[in-house]
Amino acid sequence: xxxxxxxxxxxxxxxxxxxxxxxxxxxxxxxxxxxxxxxxxxxxxxxxxxxxxxxxxxxxxxxxxxxxxxxxxxxxxxxxxxxxxxxxxxxxxxxxxxxxxxxxxxxxxxxxxx
Amino acid sequence: xxxxxxxxxxxxxxxxxxxxxxxxxxxxxxxxxxxxxxxxxxxxxxxxxxxxxxxxxxxxxxxxxxxxxxxxxxxxxxxxxxxxxxxxxxxxxxxxxxxxxxxxxxxxxxxxxxx
Numbered sequence: 001x002x003x004x005x006x007x008x009x010x011x012x013x014x015x016x017x018x019x020x021x022x023x024x025x026x027x028x029x030x031x032x033x034x035x036x037x038x039x040x041x042x043x044x045x046x047x048x049x050x051x052x053x054x055x056x057x058x059x060x061x062x063x064x065x066x067x068x069x070x071x072x073x074x075x076x077x078x079x080x081x082x083x084x085x086x087x088x089x090x091x092x093x094x095x096x097x098x099x100x101x102x103x104x105x106x107x108x109x110x111x112x113x114x
Numbered sequence: 115x116x117x118x119x120x121x122x123x124x125x126x127x128x129x130x131x132x133x134x135x136x137x138x139x140x141x142x143x144x145x146x147x148x149x150x151x152x153x154x155x156x157x158x159x160x161x162x163x164x165x166x167x168x169x170x171x172x173x174x175x176x177x178x179x180x181x182x183x184x185x186x187x188x189x190x191x192x193x194x195x196x197x198x199x200x201x202x203x204x205x206x207x208x209x210x211x212x213x214x215x216x217x218x219x220x221x222x223x224x225x226x227x228x229x
Contacts, residue, residue: 035220041223045217045218048215105156106156
């Protein structure tokens with residue numbers, strides 16, 4: 001079945017760039033998403049990318065997709081303490097099967113320190 | 115109200131109580147979901163409703179009973195829970211089919227503690 005893997009923790013200094021990585025196993029992925037979860041809150045959609053794209057940029061966020069290596073990354077430029085949260089990678093693998101339910105990774109806890 | 119709302123935000127209940135969690139989406143979506151989020155465990159999909167019909171039930175214990183009276187409202191009825199059911203329960207909605215990007219929108223969650 002589908003599997004989405006993320007490292008559990010990432011620690012960066014304020015002002016540096018953060019890169020959160022995600023790998024997946026199924027090559028038929030269609031939409032890929034990044035969500036952010038702050039303490040005590042639900043998941044908030046940050047951005048998404050369609051599988052025919054290699055890159056998407058939205059202000060401080062850059063999403064890179066390497067379909068050959070089945071690797072997705074989220075880069076946060078000029079990381080701030082307010083970016084401290086858990087970041088989830090999620091993917092929908094096969095829309096042709098009629099399933100619109102994403103598979104989520106376990107989440108990466110981003111810790112930003114001064 | 116905008117987005118996805120959930121009530122109550124916090125709930126403490128004994129193992130013999132009966133309570134219900136409520137979710138409402140104001141986005142015009144046609145699919146709604148219940149997830150369970152426990153510490154140090156992956157996000158667990160519990161129930162999916164598409165066009166008000168339940169389409170997926172991932173072997174959830176019968177002490178959890180969902181209800182979807184219309185496309186905007188989703189309930190999770192709880193009875194005879196166990197301490198290991200303590201978790202954050204998240205509701206989400208999305209628009210299935212069409213030309214959208216199918217992303218899910220989440221509510222803030224209900225923090226449930228079973229004593």
